[in-house]
Amino acid sequence: MADVSPVVPPVIELLDVTRRFGEITVLDSVTLRFPSGLTTAIIGPSGAGKSVLLKVLVGLLKPDAGTVRLFGHDVTEAPERELFAARRRIGMLFQDGALFDSLTVGENVAFPLDQHRRDLAGAERDRRVAEKLEWVGLPGFEDRPIASLSGGQRKRVGLARAIVLEPEVVLFDEPNSGLDPFTSDQIDDLVLDMKRRLGITFVIISHDIVGTVKVADLVGMLYEGRLVEYGPTADFVRSGNPIVKSFLRRNLAPPVSAFDPGEGR
Amino acid sequence: MRFLESAGRFAYFLVDFGRAMARRPPSLGAILEEAFRIGVRSLPVLLVIAVFVGTNLALQGANAFAQLGGQNLVGTFVAMAGVREMAPVIAAAMIAAKAGTEMASQIAVMRIREQIDALEVMAVNPLWYLVAPRLLGIVLVLPALTILAIFVTLLASWAVVVLQLGQSGAVFLAEARATVTGADLAFSMVKGLAFGVIIALVSCFFGFQAGRGPEGVGRATNAAVVTVSVAVVCLNYLLSVVFYG
Numbered sequence: 001m002a003d004v005s006p007v008v009p010p011v012i013e014l015l016d017v018t019r020r021f022g023e024i025t026v027l028d029s030v031t032l033r034f035p036s037g038l039t040t041a042i043i044g045p046s047g048a049g050k051s052v053l054l055k056v057l058v059g060l061l062k063p064d065a066g067t068v069r070l071f072g073h074d075v076t077e078a079p080e081r082e083l084f085a086a087r088r089r090i091g092m093l094f095q096d097g098a099l100f101d102s103l104t105v106g107e108n109v110a111f112p113l114d115q116h117r118r119d120l121a122g123a124e125r126d127r128r129v130a131e132k133l134e135w136v137g138l139p140g141f142e143d144r145p146i147a148s149l150s151g152g153q154r155k156r157v158g159l160a161r162a163i164v165l166e167p168e169v170v171l172f173d174e175p176n177s178g179l180d181p182f183t184s185d186q187i188d189d190l191v192l193d194m195k196r197r198l199g200i201t202f203v204i205i206s207h208d209i210v211g212t213v214k215v216a217d218l219v220g221m222l223y224e225g226r227l228v229e230y231g232p233t234a235d236f237v238r239s240g241n242p243i244v245k246s247f248l249r250r251n252l253a254p255p256v257s258a259f260d261p262g263e264g265r
Numbered sequence: 266m267r268f269l270e271s272a273g274r275f276a277y278f279l280v281d282f283g284r285a286m287a288r289r290p291p292s293l294g295a296i297l298e299e300a301f302r303i304g305v306r307s308l309p310v311l312l313v314i315a316v317f318v319g320t321n322l323a324l325q326g327a328n329a330f331a332q333l334g335g336q337n338l339v340g341t342f343v344a345m346a347g348v349r350e351m352a353p354v355i356a357a358a359m360i361a362a363k364a365g366t367e368m369a370s371q372i373a374v375m376r377i378r379e380q381i382d383a384l385e386v387m388a389v390n391p392l393w394y395l396v397a398p399r400l401l402g403i404v405l406v407l408p409a410l411t412i413l414a415i416f417v418t419l420l421a422s423w424a425v426v427v428l429q430l431g432q433s434g435a436v437f438l439a440e441a442r443a444t445v446t447g448a449d450l451a452f453s454m455v456k457g458l459a460f461g462v463i464i465a466l467v468s469c470f471f472g473f474q475a476g477r478g479p480e481g482v483g484r485a486t487n488a489a490v491v492t493v494s495v496a497v498v499c500l501n502y503l504l505s506v507v508f509y510g
Contacts, residue, residue, distance in 0.1 A: 098378060
């Protein structure tokens with residue numbers, strides 16, 4: 001598909017990125033630019049390469065070909081110091097929160113501050129932790145053990161930790177996965193609230209089209225390692241691309257009978 | 266082939282770890298916390314094992330030397346076998362069984378739950394954060410546990426010699442004292458230190474290499490304890506050759 005170059009300058013760019021695992025090509029010449037201050041969602045079915053794309057984007061996986069640029073700097077082969085400097089400007093919410101079980105909720109949220117902002121006095125550190133927990137709807141949860149949290153609460157704590165350093169970009173890996181529709185809806189509202197409150201760049205990897213349409217400004221679709229569609233959300237949902245149409249129909253349409261002769265057309 | 270692949274990965278792991286340590290020294294608080302945890306958790310089982318190694322060394326030594334008419338040599342035998350060989354190895358084996366398996370499984374669980382990826386994304390080197398305190402904690406505590414194991418082994422042997430075999434405790438102690446030198450204790454501590462390095466690095470390495478799911482955690486822990494056990498007994502032989510020829 002044609003390269004999309006949004007008017008807003010990109011903070012993250014993947015240029016012609018290919019990533020293989022053995023004989024399998026998981027990302028195939030993907031070019032994507034994530035514009036500053038906007039929410040971009042990358043959707044696609046399981047196995048489309050979404051999670052690999054996110055890992056390549058933050059340098060957890062190196063591409064076999066192509067370039068990754070963070071904040072204008074090529075970090076594809078960057079040394080750790082440079083990569084870490086860029087990562088300090090990025091927060092990430094992992095699928096299951098990736099919280100440290102041996103620490104309390106407050107210690108988890110404070111973790112990035114303890115590592116990178118040791119200049120902050122104890123009271124200021126605690127104030128920031130309390131503020132972020134309040135933003136995600138968990139005020140006063142500082143002393144709770146991680147084991148006592150529900151799936152939705154783990155995601156909220158993960159989000160509080162992701163934003164505690166006040167990053168310029170927040171990445172979301174399947175924010176709705178493993179949640180019931182009601183909690184999933186609450187997480188979408190939380191993402192919207194954060195978007196309004198912070199006004200920063202969000203990148204969301206998801207297979208949940210309902211939540212995506214609700215929160216994203218731009219949507220791209222990965223299918224079998226290729227970017228098959230990318231554009232503003234309103235245009236995306238009206239796309240004539242048969243793969244996109246099929247994916248949207250499965251996700252947006254009310255359930256149909258298995259014997260409905262119209263299905264799959 | 267798989268052994269060579271693992272050896273290559275381990276070499277990379279060591280290089281990466283060395284680089285991480287060179288960039289930023291680990292926190293003293295984290296090292297002391299690990300040392301305390303390893304020491305306290307491993308102490309009871311180590312004491313029990315050391316006692317029964319001591320009792321059996323005394324029994325077998327007494328049996329063997331009785332046939333040769335040299336009952337007084339039990340002290341020499343226990344000192345040589347216990348101090349130089351058994352105590353360092355059993356201390357290492359207990360630390361490997363308790364702390365080593367814990368390291369491998371904890372890190373493996375962190376790997377499969379994306380917590381290690383989270384550290385990376387938060388610009389924290391996982392080798393620096395997870396391996397360095399564990400390595401230095403074990404290096405701090407294992408030589409001390411080795412010395413403790415030596416004294417408990419000797420004490421248990423003395424008790425068997427005096428209370429069970431009815432032989433002279435003074436002769437046993439005099440023989441033991443004449444055999445064990447300061448250098449022997451120092452060599453045992455060096456063994457403890459070397460075993461500590463092996464236990465920490467190999468256990469953490471297998472934790473980092475864990476595959477997906479609970480099965481991956483089990484396999485990593487199993488591989489760690491088997492590899493550490495083999496490595497410790499091999500290294501013990503090599504160090505004994507170097508120290509005692």
